[in-house]
Amino acid sequence: MTCENSSCQCGCSSNAFAELAPVMEKYANTPGSLIPILQKVQDIYGYISIDAINYISEKIGVKPAKIYGVATFYSQFRLKPIGKYLIMLCKGTACHVNGADKIEEAINEELNIRDGETTEDGLFTLNNMACLGCCSLAPVMMIRSGSEDETYGNLTKDSTKKVLNEIRNREA
Amino acid sequence: MKVVVGQGSCGVASGARKTAAEFERLISEKGLNIEVAKTGCVGNCYLEPIVDVYDDKGALTRYVKVQPDRVSDIVEKHLIGGEPAEGHAIMETDKMFIDKQERIVLRNCGLINPEDIEEYIAAGGYEATKKAVTSMTPEEVIEEIKVSGLRGRGGAGFPTWFKWNAARQAPGTEKYMVCNADEGDPGAFMDRSILEGDPHSLIEGMIIGGYAIGASEGLIYVRAEYPLAIHRLEIAMEQAREKGFLGNNIFESGYNFDIRIKAGAGAFVCGEETALIASLEGERGMPRLKPPFPAQKGFWQKPTNINNVETFANIPWIIAHGGAAFGAYGTPQSKGTKVFALAGKIKKGGLVEVPMGLPLKEVIYGIGDGIKDDKEFKAVQMGGPSGGCIPASLADTPVDYENITKTGAIVGFGGMIVMDETTCMVDMARYFLDFTRKESCGKCNYCRVGTKRMLEILERITLGEGKDGDIELLEELASKIKDGSMCGLGQTAPNPVLTTIKYFRNEYEDHIYKKKCTAHSCKELLTFTITDKCTGCTLCSRKCPVNAISGELKKLHEIDQRLCIKCGKCEEVCRFDAIIRD
Known part of the structure; x- marks a missing residue:
């Protein structure tokens, strides 16, 4: 080389x-x-x-x-590789008021990663975002894989874990 | 007959694409000849996905919350049967949400297909451009905007005509018209909805503005986080070029103008004009001292005018209907309408466009239908990280630039985040300081270090470690940061703290002196106890992650406070409301 x-x-x-x-x-x-x-x-x-x-x-x-x-x-740029699925957790004001911290807790519990970290198996990366602009659906997260984006709204701790588990099972 | 599925970001996030696909599948399966079209954000975000069915006479039936499983019923009853499908249509009370508004900026949002220029033209589109470039001088255009009283909708509320005039007067032949579509304010999404739902209104506003200041090139600085908006803008610009609305010799007037998109990369400070220009030039988005103002020396040192999306979207309407018609809305100092993004603890959240001067409570109760779960209205946050919290006691405040500024908040972008009794105001202040601390570009000491120090104090207060004198220290730091910062970010960063201290000082004092969170929200200050409603079902003790709950079957349980980590799991699982948080 x-x-x-x-x-x-x-x-x-x-x-x-x-x-x-x-x-x-x-x-x-x-x-x-x-x-x-x-x-x-x-x-x-x-x-x-x-x-x-x-x-x-x-x-x-x-x-x-x-x-x-x-x-x-700029917050968009990353200097480290990311997992196959990028979890963009909205931490905008509306999401904060509606319990985005609980959703972050659920992701921490389920995947054992914090903001900016990637799971050991390289499947998920968590990035907290300032606002995804879907405030009426708060709390919201967007999961990106390749060029596909899927947005999940009105989240609860349980529904968040369910989404993550579904992806994990699909990939297993 | 025609089926139109609302596909703004909110709609898509609620599953509108799957709904549209299901309509297409069933329509083709049944062999029907019905078009499935798309439109932008309708505004009733809380009812997404929204589907409009137009019959052959053009009469509209609006269906709401149309998940794919409800599609077959609508297809059977309405598309085949010819009668509106009961049970899925919008309720009368929800129609009020739109009917109570005055829509100038959002005039086409949710009505036309944003990817089809013909629909925009059919709605009167590009008439204003034609009128401006073929029958008005640039000075006349500026005069019309002056008559309208339009002020910048991006935050500062500066008169638009004044900026245009300054750029017009600036010497030089090469000038730029820039649109700030970098909606960085957490909790505001009106610009995204305009970009996604009616991109031509922005393009038209820029062409007219460019003509007025004498620019031949326009730039749209748009958030990279808004891929759908960028996609629709690109389509719209291409269609406008094909029609000759962008490019050389627009409407045979000899005027040339074209637009480029520049995707921003995520920095809140780029809302500041000089920082935005630095970013356009490929630099770190750091502000510089003014003067010289961008109107004299902006993009590549050339005269540059920057307005935000909503400001531009007003322009075609003003030119078409006259400045006086626009000025008839609103108050003498704050004319026209303003779009607000209503969110938070509100029953009906979404985009709301109302004349300036409407009382705050009219927006929250009259349109938004009040607080979620009928809790108590505590405050509304306006202006995002640069704004402040307005308490329920000031709900009669008219929503215009002057009156909102008097409360200590700002109209800003128009984000309105509603809070109820469970929202802790100290935590809100902490939240915003955390945001501005991260977004400070670092150029000015007071902004860079001061916001960090304020955040540390707020953090310790919410953790129950607040000290006597902390409130005064926060106030002192706030005034120094305001004085010692060069740009709007630092100058306004302390506002969320100052307004919460002003109106909710008791909450700060409760945290510091009584070690209690008034809203029962700060985890470290909570105590969970079990009341005699407990039936002894043992569920909580089984779910407790640290085995802090003891008690025998069918007997009152107890929480060992020394072990409790205040996770709230017991409260979450209890079926008898036996757990109280204090």
Whole structure:
């Protein structure tokens, strides 16, 4: 695994980010495109690795530290891989008032993960969100797998556990 | 005949796609020739999924809570039988929810198919654009907006015409019209509903605004968390381009304008104009000092005007009907209507558009039908993390910019979160400080460190470790954070704490001095006890995770307070209401 470009220290193979080539081509000459590039990287790989940051840096001539700064500023970006199912638990005001903390408790009890953590089997990651915008269905969570989103509303501790168990049984 | 299934995010989350699929399946199985169309958010979120059936004369029957298992009944009775299916239709009392509103911004939401420009045009769409670019000068457009009295609907309530005029007057040929669709306020969802339900009204508002300030490019900064909104915007923009409403020489007027979407990446501070511009340029979204204002130096240092989605959605209506017609709604200082997102402990939650100046209680009781489970109305939170809690005693307050600001809250985005007797106000303050602490960009010391310190104090109060002097310390920190922060986020972050101290000081004192949570909500301050209603069924003692409950079968049980972890499991499982929390 060596880079063709000798200035690159990342240790990646030159083809490691082949899927990104068209993205880079599209955005390379448009200034201010760092955020859309990072969004594409996350779409493709599920997260933004340090290798990816180095790769982008090399392609668009922005220092890795700056890319890291942008990637860590916004809540959308993740620097670690996530589980197959991403649980986005709404912690918006309406959900808070209607007991989102209880739902978080249920997820903790069932999966033994806290905000930002992934289960050992790599099946679930929990991310608390500021607001999913379905306030009338509070408390709400959205579970994303691949490009599929499923929203669950009017949750109780029991119904939350049931949803998680159904997914786990399906995957077993 | 036509079947229309409401498919905004709330509808989809309630299962509207499955409902629509079931209609399609049964209609094709029965060999019927009936179209199944989609529309955006109807507004009665608490009744989703909502299905509208139009008969051949155009008469509407609205069905509510239509889960897939109810579809076959509607197909049999109504689509085949020709008579409305009883038992599924909307109740008269629920119709009031919409009938009591005045819909300008939401004029098309829930009525047209947001993915079909023809339906928008049939509802009078793009007439205002045509009128503005072919028969009005940019100055006349600005004058019309001035007459309307429209103020920014994104939070600050700044007069829209004034901003437009400043951008118009700014020297330079390259200018930008930006739409802030980064609805970051937890508990507000009106922008999402407009984007999903009537995207063309926003596009049209931007074209007219762009014409007024002399911009040829528009940018929509939209939350990445709203994929459906982005999808529908993309469709709408493409259709508008095909029709020649976007692009070169719009309506043969010689005016050129096009729009790009930029997906935000999740940062509340980007609601601040200069932070939003930094984010558009691919930087960390940190605000900078003003002046220069964006109207002078904004996106790439060019004159830039930023308005929010709801503001833009008003524009076509104002141009089509005249500023005076808009100004006829509302109060002298706060003209027009405002959309509110009614949620929390409310019976009928959803999107509500009412003239400014309506008393708060009219919104909560008249439209929202009061408090869930008939509990006692305690307060309403307005303005999200920048706003405050208005107590029930001020329920007569007219909802307009001036009167709401007097209470210590703000109109803001228009989020209205209703709270009942079980909501702890100290915990609410803690919740919002936790939010602003996380969202502070870190540029100003007082905002970065001060919110953290305030959060720590609030946390210890809710844990029963509050100290004498904590309330005063919170007040002192609050005033320093307000003075020492550069942007709106820091300047308003203490508001939720200040308003709860102002109106609910007794709750703070109960927590600190009596070690009691008035609302019986803060876990660490609870005591669970078993009353003589206990039948000795042993269920609670079997369910207790720490074996803190003892007692023999058919005899009164007891909780060992030293062992109890206050999880509330016993209260949850008890079938005899024998457990009280205090």
